[in-house]
Amino acid sequence: MSYIKKGTPVFRKTSFAFFAAGFNTFAILYCAQPLMLAFTKEFHISPTTSSLSLSVTTIALAISMLIFGSLSEVWGRKPVMVYSMLAASVLCLLTACSPTFHVLLFFRTMLGITLAGLPSVAMAYLGEEIEAKSLGSAMGLYISGNAIGAVGGRVISGTLSEYFGWHGAIAGIGIISIAATFIFWISLPPSQHFQSRKLEVGKLGKSLLDHLKDPRLVCLYGLGFLLLGSNVALFNYIGYVLTATPYSLSQTIVSWIFLILIIGMFSSMWTGRLVDRYGKQKILMINLSITLAGVVLT
Template sequence: MIVSGSSAFWRATLALCLGSFMIFANVYITQPLLPMLAQAFEVSALEAGWTFTVTTLTLGLSLLIWGPLSDALGRRWIMLLTMGGATLVTLMLSFIEHYTAMLALRAVQGVLLAGLPAVAIAWMGDEFEREAMLVAVGLYIGGNSLGGISGRLIGGFVGDWLGWSNAFLVMTLVSLFCLVVFALLLPESRHFRPQPLKPGRMLADLGSHLRNPVLLLAYLIGGFNFFIFINQYSYITFVLSEAPYSLPASVLGMLFLTYLSGTFGSAISGKVGQKLAQPLCMALGVLILMTGTLLTLSDTLWLIIVGFLVNSFGFFFAHSSASSWVSQNARHARASASSLYLLFYYTGASCGGFYLHPFWERLGWQGVVLGSLIVLAGTLTLSLVLYRLQQTRLAAAPA
């Protein structure tokens, strides 16, 4: 098994972080472009948001395919092939002329982008020792946040400078670079044990994970946190693109630099999780996320930015804790268990905009904050319930 701090640990972790960076840069590239796309294709704010929503939705659903497939066929080649396909779709997006074509390609891209997230943490579970995995998961999720930042910066700056289509062209070059380095660095699997590809067995594995309250509560916490967190960014772009702020797409893209605090939050979550029960780490992350959300009620731009910095730290701290919790507590079929977590996670991202939209229509940004706090109060409660369940199980375990 790969131990923390070894050369194999750093090669594998760097490869998976680069892969994660590439995936999430592609997922989020359209987010700072939403006002520009709404104007270019003459669609509403909600319809423009579909360029993000459809990708996260198909990504989430496809995790149910790639995760179980990797349990049977192996992890590495699924990651490589799906990353290559996603890069090709990004290139195609730079040439489309109709909004329906963009939505169709973004849906296909979501299917391909699901390959690495469905498999990466399961790969770590196979190859890393427990301590190494806790550290690697935090760094890997840090790669998620850096990818999210970079995708939005590329979308914002290149879109503002050269137009939205060239933003996809630049993203193609970035993706190709990440793919080549990933292929060179990631070691071959040494401890993977394939399971026969049996659809009945796959469904049974998924069903058993869903019946396990230790996993189900983590799925709900991760899904509903993301349900709120990511869609706050979508609505704040419309707030800040209008008076009195009137920020262009390039500056809106810089708002996503607030994800850097999330990179730090996810990176330290593994260390904190070695000293504090992981359900309490999840609860702490939710409390921080609620605090940042309240800060965004200010009319002052710098306080809004501080609010999103706090949000990002809290969200990724909780997400990293929940994600590693799932992999550690799955009794079998780890990739399937991780895939279910991510299904809840990305389904949350896809549905949160629809939930928040009525709040936005009636009360503006204050309504988005109200809707957010209602859901976050629920995930905080679930985190504490999970902690109580963990303590009950520890007390019942034989000495």
């Protein structure tokens, strides 16, 4: 059984499938962010409570990823990813019909659990099926799908909400998700190099504990937690500021502010080259200083 090589039709189909999957995952995850103001008004809740619509999904996703990666070792890579995307698409459509905020939170929590089936398995599939020389390109397209989905989901839902309300906005994302799931299912080749294994929960727990014993890894985990957390928090609440006086911007205009996140797709590549030249610690401290200055100025 040969590996998938760059330049072949099957490589293009596989890359396109994962681009669609990455877009789908992060569009569903972040589509609630520009809708928080609408949740606040309709359900008569505070901005802090409204932000749970994103927080519960993210927490459920993070925890569930630890489980789905192990389940794919037993059930297979493609089935876990396809069923994960399909379930998330259906739940997204159900979320659009939520009569109360508590029901919405329930569906968003379930969304986080089902969404975890894709990112936790995607890299394993690519590592098993793509030849080593072509792996970087395939992973790059998948990650770019993640980034574009995170931006696109926010912009699309924010724009739709102004014309169709938050129900229509989430339903629109759900329809896009169904289409992305179909594209992924028909485009992704079945695993050729996957070998089923027994589910060993003990080994999984030991591996996690071993990682937590390494202080350098713990520092990296902490940085990721704090940086992404502050980024999400800033964008959670900036809509409330920009739609109020003195700015009084429309929801559509405010949703387009998320395009700023695209800069990260290019700056990350540039930062990687700077790290190779000047070292990790120096570039990290410079980037943290720029981030802090940006937050203070904002």
